[in-house]
Amino acid sequence: xxxxxxxxxxxxxxxxxxxxxxxxxxxxxxxxxxxxxxxxxxxxxxxxxxxxxxxxxxxxxxxxxxxxxxxxxxxxxxxxxxxxxxxxxxxxxxxxxxxxxxxxxxxxxxxxxxxxxxxxxxxxxxxxxxxxxxxxxxxxxxxxxxxxxxxxxxxxxxxxxxxxxxxxxxxxxxxxxxxxxxxxxxxxxxxxxxxxxxxxxxxxxxxxxxxxxxxxxxxxxxxxxxx
Amino acid sequence: xxxxxxxxxxxxxxxxxxxxxxxxxxxxxxxxxxxxxxxxxxxxxxxxxxxxxxxxxxxxxxxxxxxxxxxxxxxxxxxxxxxxxxxxxxxxxxxxxxxxxxxxxxxxxxxxxxxxxxxxxxxxxxxxxxxxxxxxxxxxxxxxxxxxxxxxxxxxxxxxxxxxxxxxxxxxxxxxxxxxxxxxxxxxxxxxxxxxxxxxxxxxxxxxxxxxxxxxxxxxxxxxxxxxxxxxxxxxxxxxxxxxxxxxxxxxx
Numbered sequence: 001x002x003x004x005x006x007x008x009x010x011x012x013x014x015x016x017x018x019x020x021x022x023x024x025x026x027x028x029x030x031x032x033x034x035x036x037x038x039x040x041x042x043x044x045x046x047x048x049x050x051x052x053x054x055x056x057x058x059x060x061x062x063x064x065x066x067x068x069x070x071x072x073x074x075x076x077x078x079x080x081x082x083x084x085x086x087x088x089x090x091x092x093x094x095x096x097x098x099x100x101x102x103x104x105x106x107x108x109x110x111x112x113x114x115x116x117x118x119x120x121x122x123x124x125x126x127x128x129x130x131x132x133x134x135x136x137x138x139x140x141x142x143x144x145x146x147x148x149x150x151x152x153x154x155x156x157x158x159x160x161x162x163x164x165x166x167x168x169x170x171x172x173x174x175x176x177x178x179x180x181x182x183x184x185x186x187x188x189x190x191x192x193x194x195x196x197x198x199x200x201x202x203x204x205x206x207x208x209x210x211x212x213x214x215x216x217x218x219x220x221x222x223x224x225x226x227x
Numbered sequence: 228x229x230x231x232x233x234x235x236x237x238x239x240x241x242x243x244x245x246x247x248x249x250x251x252x253x254x255x256x257x258x259x260x261x262x263x264x265x266x267x268x269x270x271x272x273x274x275x276x277x278x279x280x281x282x283x284x285x286x287x288x289x290x291x292x293x294x295x296x297x298x299x300x301x302x303x304x305x306x307x308x309x310x311x312x313x314x315x316x317x318x319x320x321x322x323x324x325x326x327x328x329x330x331x332x333x334x335x336x337x338x339x340x341x342x343x344x345x346x347x348x349x350x351x352x353x354x355x356x357x358x359x360x361x362x363x364x365x366x367x368x369x370x371x372x373x374x375x376x377x378x379x380x381x382x383x384x385x386x387x388x389x390x391x392x393x394x395x396x397x398x399x400x401x402x403x404x405x406x407x408x409x410x411x412x413x414x415x416x417x418x419x420x421x422x423x424x425x426x427x428x429x430x431x432x433x434x435x436x437x438x439x440x441x442x443x444x445x446x447x448x449x450x451x452x453x454x455x456x457x458x459x460x461x462x463x464x465x466x467x468x469x470x471x472x473x474x475x476x477x478x479x480x
Contacts, residue, residue: 151397155377155390165380169373169394172366173401176408183412205408212400220393223312 003094010098014072015105023071024106029113032064036117049122051192054185056122057114058178061145064110065174066167069149072103073157082157082225092222096150100217104146111138130188133196136203137188141181144210148173151217155224180205247454255447262440269433277430283349284430290342292437293335294364296445300332301367301398303449304374308395311388319460320453322388325395326378327452329371331445336368359410366405370398384460 018024039056043049049056076082085095115138118124126134148170156166180202186192187199248256270288277284307325310316343361344354355361378391 155394165373165376168369168376172369172373172405173397175366176404179408179412201411205404205411209404212404216397216400220397223389223393 001090001094003091003097006090006094007097007101010095011101011105014075014099014102017075018102018106024068024110028064028067028071029110031067032060032110032114033117035060035063036114036121040121046123050124053118053122053124054189054191055178055182057111057118057185058141058181060114061107061111062171062174062178065107065145065149066170068103068106068110069153069170070156070163070166072099072150073153077157082154086222086225092225093218095225096154096217096221099153100143100146100150100214103149104142107142107145107149108138111142124189127188127190130190130196130199133184133199133203134188137181137184137199137206140203140206140210141177141184144177144206144213145174147210147213147217148177151213151221151224154221157225176205176209180209245458247451247458252447252450255443255450259440259443259447262436262443266433266437266440269429269436274429274433280350283346286342286346288433288437290339290346291434292441293342294339295438296441297332297336297339297367299442299445300328300335300449301371303328304332304371304395305399308392311392312396319384319388320457322384322392323453323456323460324449325392326375327449327456329374329378329395330452331448333368333371333375335441335445336364336371340365340368357409357413359406359413362409363402363406367398367402370401374398384463 036056039060040049043052082095086092115124119126152166152170152173156163156169184199184202184206187194187196187202266288270285274285274288276282304325307321307328311318311321311325343364347356348354374391374394377394378387380387380390382390
């Protein structure tokens with residue numbers, strides 16, 4: 001079976017589980033919304049909130065990413081499903097890409113919600129001129145986060161009962177995404193007089209990040225989940 | 228229970244005493260001690276005050292060598308991990324060198340961060356500046372703390388070795404990305420000079436002496452630690468054998 005076919009099957013399976021269990025929709029999305037409200041409590045001033053809204057959107061995304069990744073690998077390790085896939089000779093690279101695709105789809109839904117909340121709660125205004133940059137930022141950052149999330153999720157999943165390790169391993173790695181995506185989003189929204197042309201160099205960083213961890217994950221995933 | 232019973236455990240730990248030192252490491256240890264003694268002498272007493280930094284410059288005789296040692300250690304961890312992942316050189320030796328080196332690296336990166344922020348406080352007036360070198364260093368520290376945690380996850384030696392080797396290689400991808408993103412993030416804070424380049428005479432000599440002494444210290448620490456890790460692995464393996472033998476005896480008796 002080709003790697004892409006494996007990837008599509010695994011992604012469809014993950015999304016089907018989510019459609020039936022609705023754990024992300026009913027638990028993680030409300031959690032993310034709550035985080036946005038909590039930020040408002042902590043920062044209180046409207047001007048400050050408008051200024052830092054892009055950073056808060058991405059910070060809330062990262063926190064939710066940790067939760068989603070843990071959920072995503074909990075369903076795999078609960079019945080030894082990953083081991084079964086390994087024994088069945090399914091190529092780990094395909095499993096990696098499939099899980100990353102499913103994660104990217106869930107992250108995209110989450111980010112849309114967070115952006116909407118930033119508009120409603122923080123009075124963020126979307127600028128027509130920055131729309132292309134905004135969409136590109138969200139797409140490249142989401143792909144990068146999905147690759148890293150799957151890679152480190154697989155690593156922590158192999159070790160039973162050590163989910164507490166995931167944030168320590170993953171947050172330092174996604175720091176470039178937080179910086180790059182926040183700056184690009186600020187440029188797209190015109191925060192503090194930034195213009196879209198300020199944002200495009202950051203897209204390069206985000207794309208490089210996604211490419212490196214996509215390639216690394218496809219190669220290394222087998223070694224990480226092997227028990 | 229039986230593992231703690233002296234009668235049976237003598238088979239595992241008893242008579243074969245295995246020191247982690249050899250003649251080479253003993254000589255190396257004395258050289259290291261002598262080097263550090265010289266460093267104290269030159270760094271604290273014989274070298275002159277800096278024209279602008281005055282006595283503050285003396286922190287750098289510790290700070291720069293420990294930063295060098297930590298970068299060296301993480302480099303060795305990365306290379307040993309690659310050596311483990313490459314099939315033709317795969318051996319648990321490489322894994323243990325990587326682990327020992329990372330432990331020493333984390334310790335000295337911690338010393339680097341503490342000594343650096345103390346120096347920053349008395350020189351810049353702040354403990355921390357968000358420049359790319361400082362921030363990358365902090366991320367390196369956290370990343371290898373995570374690496375050491377992953378080494379402790381358990382499983383067979385081979386699982387530990389493969390998992391941590393992949394992680395160390397991923398860290399080599401991560402660190403440059405962090406460095407460049409931080410560099411772009413705060414372009415105003417790029418003055419990466421930690422007052423280097425202006426040194427000469429006894430001050431430069433003291434700094435080089437520190438680097439040599441710390442390099443010897445690194446080799447000495449890693450050799451010992453690596454041997455301790457090998458003995459740990461051996462105890463794990465033998466512990467399993469002893470437990471199996473006990474169960475068999477129970478079944479027979």
